[in-house]
Amino acid sequence: MKKFMNQPDTMLTESLQGFAAAHADLVTLQLEPNYLVRAKKAQNKVAVISGGGSGHEPLHSGLLGYGMLDAVCPGFVFTSPSPDQMLAAAEAVECGKGVLFIVKNYAGDVMNFEMAAEMLSCESATVLTSDDVAVENSTYTTGRRGVAGTVIVEKVVGSLAETGADLATCKALGDRVNRRTASMGVALTSCTVPAAGKPTFELGEQELEMGVGIHGEPGRRREAMRPADEIVADLVKAILHDLAPAAGSEILLLVNGFAATPLMELYLLYNSAARLLQSHGLIISRSLVGNYTTALDMAGASITVCLLDDEIKQHWDSPVHTAALRWGM
């Protein structure tokens, strides 16, 4: 395992401190409990708070700022943050209209944010993101995982919150965007958790992991390496099977890198996915390509499709100023 680090147990803190220093105009870091807030606290809005295990940067700290998140709670690598972090963050940013948690649907994230909500003195609501179509959603499981679609939910909800909308309205939009968003990913390599020192799983030179999770969890199945068009066809098929959009629908297409896949390949995947989606009669009205929801040092990518409408487009387009997304200001 070769990583730029000093000690495994100081790695996260050093990285957070570097992030806060590099974006001192934008964010402030608090330690013990760990959380980040905007450098300039907002007023008169729902406080939108997210977080999760570290290792998915820029999710979520890179999405902290005007038009998106008010606070972020980073856990240890791939480990959900604990309620004390969310309570401290909420106390720091709540400003009279309550707290909206945006939580990726994993047992740990759900339970920790749930307990935080129970302990909060102010009103709160939670939007669960569950865009991953890789795992069949059945009554016997705890529902789908939240992956790169979380970025879209956070942008749209963050934008709405900026207008002063109330808690119920913000949650409703978040849930709505979540329902209209579907993702699936594929890994060409596993990832190596710093404390573990070796990859979470092994992929051979001719293997890929279809439907992989963003914590190095295996996915639907291990398969043979294939040309990009074939991989994309499988991902898009699963996504369209879930969303079943009508021809003529406008969509947002997000091609997300898991960290180690070069931008050249991400744009190649975008090309393939865009053509395929267009051949289904869909209109790609918005696009995003890059590393937004990573999995430590994994090589791989995910495709996310969000069914747009005027409200979602408006909130996607609105000004935002975070480390990872910035436009209109």
Place this chain on the structure above:
Amino acid sequence: MKKFMNQPDTMLTESLQGFAAAHADLVTLQLEPNYLVRAKKAQNKVAVISGGGSGHEPLHSGLLGYGMLDAVCPGFVFTSPSPDQMLAAAEAVECGKGVLFIVKNYAGDVMNFEMAAEMLSCESATVLTSDDVAVENSTYTTGRRGVAGTVIVEKVVGSLAETGADLATCKALGDRVNRRTASMGVALTSCTVPAAGKPTFELGEQELEMGVGIHGEPGRRREAMRPADEIVADLVKAILHDLAPAAGSEILLLVNGFAATPLMELYLLYNSAARLLQSHGLIISRSLVGNYTTALDMAGASITVCLLDDEIKQHWDSPVHTAALRWGM
């Protein structure tokens, strides 16, 4: 070699088409000869044109847009573009105030852009970027290599050109920024050129390549893997030896990923570099962290320091709208 691709010889074109499609509001792609221009052609300014071998994305196509480049000429992977590309690009974007080429100092890039300039009918000038301090600059070599500092030169010159400044003024500022910029990189892995199918060089589990180039060229020396602080100390030492900034100087600190190094590690490197530079009495007034000048799928990073002054800061801060850098609009 596992890459998201269909055929090696269509990989670049598919990626360029994906890039142009994802940023159709921003750029237009022309093929044979290959070049990209802004979707909305500028008028009454020096046309700033750059380019180079592909494989460094987002350099340079991600820097195409208002406030930065007017046209970009992408060559094959790690292969300088040819004069016909630059001539076609110049014809497309030149608008009465001449053409300024920004060229990374490599024999191929220099000679191809040189021949293009000779063939141009309009006036032109060239800024060579040579920020890499890894290779000793001596009278017996062709000078230092241009690496991540090129991003800074392109931003500052692009900004000045937007004001309508003339060719000589733009070149003068570009050369000045280049002289005030120093970089050095380190690789934890090599990279794999698609047509080659295997890594350019091999690094063992306990080895790193100090002073590596952005085309997978080996660097100053192969060394043992070390903690991040020690690596950063060596990079910063070489940079400061070159720039020799006075205490109290304001600097821009760019921590650039070579593609496969996660953002968490880049911010850890930033933390280490920032503290070290500050201990030298330098003031970090501007920062940039991320993958800006990559080397295909290499794991590694480079540190760039640019000595700021009011003019450079003004042009760094000015509005820009490209795929990779966007602020103020």
Place this chain on the structure above:
Amino acid sequence: YVKTDFILAAIDAVNSAILSHEADIEGLDRDIGDGDHYINIKRGCAAAAAMRPELENLTPDAALQKIGMKLLSSIGGASGPLVASFFLEMAKAIKLKQPVSLADHAELFATGVAGIQHRGKAQVGEKTMMDVLIPVSALFTQLASTHAEIDADILNAIKAEAEKGMLATRDMLATKGRAAGLGERAIGHIDPGAKSCQVMIHAVCDMLLGQAH
């Protein structure tokens, strides 16, 4: 009674056991999870063990409460809220009523397990720590209804039940937690949370078995 001394000794025993069973636990969450379960639990155990000075003079309910909150803020992930709930629910119960009979102790333990179940909503057969905790609690309750005091037979039976429950997770499909996304690929792998719970239960039982001699 459950005395604070006992709680502290049990924490130490668990901490030691978790440290010495790294090899048994460490890879399980890599096989069917995200590789962090062991370090999460290890971190929690260390944090709890380090609390000794501030817990020594507290009543058992206050100690359990503090331990629960410390575990909640130090473990993280799915394990954090679950393990913390065990302590927090027992803290609340013991504040109302100190256990006297063996049956009282079994009821206290069951209250803790119910706390975990309330938080995680998992039943037996879902390939989680509940596959150890629910059978162990049931056996403890059953044996406590026919025995007046803890003895070696009861402790060994509890250990065997924990072992059995842990091993039973191997061939289950997961319907809770991260492994639920793996489908058939989870089969053949022991659940990490079940394993660490079994190790912890064995540690406390072994401590009591040692004291019995």
Place this chain on the structure above:
Amino acid sequence: YVKTDFILAAIDAVNSAILSHEADIEGLDRDIGDGDHYINIKRGCAAAAAMRPELENLTPDAALQKIGMKLLSSIGGASGPLVASFFLEMAKAIKLKQPVSLADHAELFATGVAGIQHRGKAQVGEKTMMDVLIPVSALFTQLASTHAEIDADILNAIKAEAEKGMLATRDMLATKGRAAGLGERAIGHIDPGAKSCQVMIHAVCDMLLGQAH
């Protein structure tokens, strides 16, 4: 005379030779460069060979000019402008004066080499293709001053000189091109451009040797 037929035949011979010598050339630019030299040259040779229909009926100067421009737009990298300059300079020279004597032919070749040298500014001893081209050109000029016609001895001497120059690059430090950044690490590796030039020169010489029989 240098006829267009000869130029086309030489292009085909070079293209074949480059294709058949992949193993000898391919790794050299990986060792001391960025790994693209072979595919750059291969692409250029293929592009030139594919031009046959459009060149067949052109005068030699027009053919050389078109070949030079095609190589310029298809090779890329450092090799592109250098190799193209060889053809472009010879095109200009042959337009002014068709070579008649052997000495004229040597002069034409030297003009081409001077074109490369003008563009790349490299001398002998800098670990580049010039370490093949300059000595070969000098030998050709020298032999042409004492011989009326090309013969097998001259061709074999030229081949030997090309081989010698290519091998000489092995232990040089590089002071031009990408390898200049490697310092001592370049030593022990043959320069890729020198190798491909040697292969090309051998191909043309072998073609002429074959015609002589």
